[in-house]
Amino acid sequence: xxxxxxxxxxxxxxxxxxxxxxxxxxxxxxxxxxxxxxxxxxxxxxxxxxxxxxxxxxxxxxxxxxxxxxxxxxxxxxxxxxxxxxxxxxxxxxxxxxxxxxxxxxxxxxxxxxxxxxxxxxxxxxxxxxxxxxxxxxxxxxxxxxxxxxxxxxxxxxxxxxxxxxxxxxxxxxxxxxxxxxxxxxxxxxxxxxxxxxxxxxxxxxxxxxxxxxxxxxxxxxxxxxx
Amino acid sequence: xxxxxxxxxxxxxxxxxxxxxxxxxxxxxxxxxxxxxxxxxxxxxxxxxxxxxxxxxxxxxxxxxxxxxxxxxxxxxxxxxxxxxxxxxxxxxxxxxxxxxxxxxxxxxxxxxxxxxxxxxxxxxxxxxxxxxxxxxxxxxxxxxxxxxxxxxxxxxxxxxxxxxxxxxxxxxxxxxxxxxxxxxxxxxxxxxxxxxxxxxxxxxxxxxxxxxxxxxxxxxxxxxxxxxxxxxxxxxxxxxxxxxxxxxxxxxxxx
Amino acid sequence: xxxxxxxxxxxxxxxxxxxxxxxxxxxxxxxxxxxxxxxxxxxxxxxxxxxxxxxxxxxxxxxxxxxxxxxxxxxxxxxxxxxxxxxxxxxxxxxxxxxxxxxxxxxxxxxxxxxxxxxxxxxxxxxxxxxxxxxxxxxxxxxxxxxxxxxxxxxxxxxxxxxxxxxxxxxxxxxxxxxxxxxxxxxxxxxxxxxxxxxxxxxxxxxxxxxxxxxxxxxxxxxxxxxxxxxxxxxxxxxxxxxxxxxxxxxxxxxxxxxxxxxxxxxxxxxxxxxxxxxxxxxxxxxxxxxxxxxxxxxxxxxxxxxx
Numbered sequence: 001x002x003x004x005x006x007x008x009x010x011x012x013x014x015x016x017x018x019x020x021x022x023x024x025x026x027x028x029x030x031x032x033x034x035x036x037x038x039x040x041x042x043x044x045x046x047x048x049x050x051x052x053x054x055x056x057x058x059x060x061x062x063x064x065x066x067x068x069x070x071x072x073x074x075x076x077x078x079x080x081x082x083x084x085x086x087x088x089x090x091x092x093x094x095x096x097x098x099x100x101x102x103x104x105x106x107x108x109x110x111x112x113x114x115x116x117x118x119x120x121x122x123x124x125x126x127x128x129x130x131x132x133x134x135x136x137x138x139x140x141x142x143x144x145x146x147x148x149x150x151x152x153x154x155x156x157x158x159x160x161x162x163x164x165x166x167x168x169x170x171x172x173x174x175x176x177x178x179x180x181x182x183x184x185x186x187x188x189x190x191x192x193x194x195x196x197x198x199x200x201x202x203x204x205x206x207x208x209x210x211x212x213x214x215x216x217x218x219x220x221x222x223x224x225x226x227x
Numbered sequence: 228x229x230x231x232x233x234x235x236x237x238x239x240x241x242x243x244x245x246x247x248x249x250x251x252x253x254x255x256x257x258x259x260x261x262x263x264x265x266x267x268x269x270x271x272x273x274x275x276x277x278x279x280x281x282x283x284x285x286x287x288x289x290x291x292x293x294x295x296x297x298x299x300x301x302x303x304x305x306x307x308x309x310x311x312x313x314x315x316x317x318x319x320x321x322x323x324x325x326x327x328x329x330x331x332x333x334x335x336x337x338x339x340x341x342x343x344x345x346x347x348x349x350x351x352x353x354x355x356x357x358x359x360x361x362x363x364x365x366x367x368x369x370x371x372x373x374x375x376x377x378x379x380x381x382x383x384x385x386x387x388x389x390x391x392x393x394x395x396x397x398x399x400x401x402x403x404x405x406x407x408x409x410x411x412x413x414x415x416x417x418x419x420x421x422x423x424x425x426x427x428x429x430x431x432x433x434x435x436x437x438x439x440x441x442x443x444x445x446x447x448x449x450x451x452x453x454x455x456x457x458x459x460x461x462x463x464x465x466x467x468x469x470x471x472x473x474x475x476x477x478x479x480x481x482x483x
Numbered sequence: 484x485x486x487x488x489x490x491x492x493x494x495x496x497x498x499x500x501x502x503x504x505x506x507x508x509x510x511x512x513x514x515x516x517x518x519x520x521x522x523x524x525x526x527x528x529x530x531x532x533x534x535x536x537x538x539x540x541x542x543x544x545x546x547x548x549x550x551x552x553x554x555x556x557x558x559x560x561x562x563x564x565x566x567x568x569x570x571x572x573x574x575x576x577x578x579x580x581x582x583x584x585x586x587x588x589x590x591x592x593x594x595x596x597x598x599x600x601x602x603x604x605x606x607x608x609x610x611x612x613x614x615x616x617x618x619x620x621x622x623x624x625x626x627x628x629x630x631x632x633x634x635x636x637x638x639x640x641x642x643x644x645x646x647x648x649x650x651x652x653x654x655x656x657x658x659x660x661x662x663x664x665x666x667x668x669x670x671x672x673x674x675x676x677x678x679x680x681x682x683x684x685x686x687x688x689x690x691x692x693x694x695x696x697x698x699x700x701x702x703x704x705x706x707x708x709x710x711x712x713x714x715x716x717x718x719x720x721x722x723x724x725x726x727x728x729x730x731x732x733x734x735x736x737x738x739x740x741x742x743x744x745x746x747x748x749x750x751x752x753x754x755x756x757x758x759x760x761x762x763x764x765x766x767x768x769x770x771x772x773x774x775x776x777x778x779x780x781x782x783x784x785x786x787x788x789x790x791x
Binding site for chain 2: 011012013014015052056057058059077078080081096098099100101112113
């Protein structure tokens with residue numbers, strides 16, 4: 001489902017003398033449907049960079065990033081947008097939403113974008129919020145004022161609203177208590193069971209061991225020559 | 228799928244000074260594209276050329292019309308272009324005063340486009356005006372008030388209602404949140420996002436506010452000195468800018 | 484109804500100072516009349532379209548009907564019989580002045596009887612007596628542009644006419660209904676001529692609007708604004724309205740207190756300082772003819788009633 005083939009990435013700082021900072025070289029990775037792969041490596045090794053490359057948030061310098069039949073490294077913006085709407089979900093560590101939009105709508109948005117009828121989308125959003133123990137009185141409020149843990153759970157609910165065939169999870173269990181952590185892991189296992197290909201970053205080793213089929217150390221993709 | 232708008236080689240100069248040069252892009256149905264750049268970068272000139280307010284020196288603006296398929300709007304006759312301007316196109320000005328009739332009630336402002344395309348039933352027109360006031364979150368009891376009695380945010384929302392009442396497919400927005408308080412901006416952004424999704428609108432949004440495009444635009448075009456220096460997915464351009472100018476622009480934004 | 488300034492044209496001193504042969508027929512020179520006739524023909528060819536023309540200075544102030552006078556001057560022939568009315572009356576200062584003006588400069592016959600006239604110059608009314616194909620009705624027009632109070636720029640209003648961009652006209656009517664519960668415009672009520680141009684029928688009461696589709700030629704002259712427009716015989720003229728607020732050519736719910744007519748347009752006249760009032764036909768000729776034929780109204784003088 002997700003195939004990376006010799007992906008390279010560097011940053012060129014035009015305003016600082018054109019300095020080129022290579023950050024990734026020849027990253028290759030295959031994630032099959034129903035498989036969960038954990039990215040490991042020390043902080044700064046490039047785990048998040050790799051996730052962002054797969055999501056199309058960073059532009060690859062070379063190589064192929066296939067998600068389904070779309071090469072994210074080459075695809076036109078609208079193809080990537082379609083991929084993100086239908087195929088590729090992303091749970092980031094940060095919640096970025098329009099202020100004032102109620103939590104219920106934030107979670108339902110991916111479904112509404114796909115054309116799911118409002119009542120159905122909201123019903124699903126509410127089930128997820130309830131499952132993640134977001135008190136019902138908060139559903140009509142904007143998540144921008146929520147605590148870190150609550151925001152994280154809203155983010156997860158949003159990421160699992162639609163059954164994406166491919167999922168990117170950036171620290172999904174960070175800052176969660178035991179109960180909620182268990183709920184999130186159940187969600188991930190359910191996604192695997194329905195055949196989702198998942199790439200994740202888990203600092204929580206117990207969680208990683210529970211849901212991940214294998215680990216890939218991104219240090220292997222560190223640029224060789226530049227160091 | 229046919230692009231809703233195909234822009235090819237749009238150039239507009241003012242004597243020796245360049246407004247915008249050789250701008251080309253496609254916009255597909257349902258897409259929202261942001262055009263960013265600092266004052267004088269040519270983004271407003273470009274928008275005015277695309278919306279038919281200014282005539283480009285060269286280039287094509289091909290719009291996929293309902294009746295006749297793709298047509299070059301630059302070469303269209305004035306009546307045809309005006310008809311587009313009050314049916315399938317909408318233009319939201321930065322200053323609501325430029326886009327509203329200040330001497331006409333809120334209901335009359337919303338109804339004008341309907342009447343311009345032949346609506347002749349007062350009750351229907353008023354019903355639609357009432358519906359749209361609700362959709363842009365203005366108290367429907369104020370339907371007979373003039374916009375001068377409205378706050379800046381309400382005026383801007385009224386302008387949006389007035390423009391969207393005929394169910395356009397393409398909306399041009401020139402700094403839609405400029406001059407509004409931050410809290411009012413958020414409400415407007417939320418409203419625009421909702422309408423874009425519900426109505427399947429395509430939009431071109433000119434702004435210098437990167438936060439606005441991050442929340443509203445799927446794609447981004449960065450302009451400098453009349454030239455397009457970078458295009459791409461909004462979050463990709465903002466998080467991994469490739470051009471020196473974009474890097475400068477992104478790094479110049481104050482973090483909150 | 485009376486205008487300040489008095490009846491100057493009919494003044495004895497003026498009459499003594501200039502003799503009739505000093506004028507070309509109908510005052511204007513032949514070149515000017517030809518220019519105006521060309522504008523009239525163009526106006527007839529494009530019903531409702533405002534044709535610019537080089538309006539001349541006339542020996543009367545703007546607002547006294549200089550546009551109508553020029554159109555009449557260009558239309559009159561020595562065989563014509565002229566009638567001039569102001570708000571329906573033949574005997575106001577304005578009507579008398581213009582009638583005398585043409586008696587003196589053109590030597591044409593004049594009449595107060597609608598049926599006898601071949602050319603009728605009018606200010607703010609259409610005669611009650613139906614007009615025929617042999618007659619020409621000339622209107623005095625103060626502001627020819629129906630869009631003027633909505634859009635002040637002439638360049639823009641011309642473009643709006645050219646593109647039939649008339650949404651704004653209905654916005655005005657919408658505002659009327661929103662604020663007053665009905666279309667409040669009672670005179671100069673906008674019409675669409677022959678399905679094309681929106682036209683200001685001059686400040687006639689909207690009661691007269693249905694008569695605009697008639698056998699006679701209708702010419703409109705605006706002197707200060709330098710515009711001539713026309714409605715040819717039997718041209719469809721539709722008053723703008725909404726489906727659910729249809730045009731209503733309302734009149735006072737009353738009959739004429741002098742002749743008893745209940746279909747004519749009425750003026751309300753205050754008769755004392757105790758709130759007394761009466762309604763009378765605004766068309767004095769129509770009212771007079773009816774009274775001559777023996778019709779009487781509720782407030783007719785007793786002697787007349789006895790005679791009948």
